[in-house]
Amino acid sequence: MTETAILSTRNLNLYYGERHALKEITIDIEPKRVTALIGPSGCGKSSLLRCFNRMNDLVENARTEGEILFKGEEITSPVADVVAIRKRIGMVFQKPNPFPKSIYENVAYGPRVHGIRDAEALDAIVEKSLRDAALWEEVKDRLHSSALGLSGGQQQRLCIARTLAVEPEVILMDEPCSALDPIATAKIEALIEDLKTHYTVVIVTHSMQQAARASDFTGFMYLGELVEFGETTQIFEAPKNRLTENYVTGRFG
Helix, strand or coil, rough: CCCCCEEEEEEEEECCCCCCEEEEEEEEECCEEEEEEEEEEEEEEHHHHHHHHCCCHHHCCCEEEEEECCCCCCCCCCCCCHHHHHEEEEEEEECCCCCCHHHHHHHHHHHHHHCCCCCCHHHHHHHHHHHHHHHHHHCCCCCCCCHHCCCHHHHHHHHHHHHHHHCCCEEECCCCCCCCCEEEEEEEEHHHHHHCCCCCEECCCHHHHHHHHHHHEEEEEEEEEEEEEHHHHHHHCCCHHHHHHHHHHCCCC
């Protein structure tokens, strides 16, 4: 693990039953940077993302070998507090999944679960989270309306606000723009750029253009292996591996 990395894996293997989904993955995620994971469908991008906050624990017959370190601490230990891990390493999914509640209650839900009951404190958290997710100005006059009435792009930013409300250190995003139109996608990408001022962001994307625009570091994955990892400009302009070059130039994938 590099001295600066906030999140790392060492020789990580992931199995779904007999299927070997991730093979000897070693990667260092730098703090307050955006790291993109790219590669063809089924290459292990989302599986790796879910390892970072132990979401694969919810998959039957999933097991890991090797190390996953968060700020130098092994998070796959049987005594690790999974709830605390998921609070510090939040996740935004591919499709917006707001709760069938008001906009306010969507954002207040996490803080309530973690014991915050004071109305003024909740109001402040909701406003700050919505501001940080670039949504406050659009919804401040209808906080108690259903979140299901928002557009797809607004719903995704609401889900980001919901993640921010519990004050994570790392935000994992699994293809957060795949269900959105180009205008909403541009807003999410601008938001990602703003978020790295305070948070570490790891994004899985099928869009190489998005990876090139939005990330500082990029990892190219293929058949469960991390083929190449480096600064985004290097990966796209001077890849060291022929497989990486073929993928980023559109020759396969």
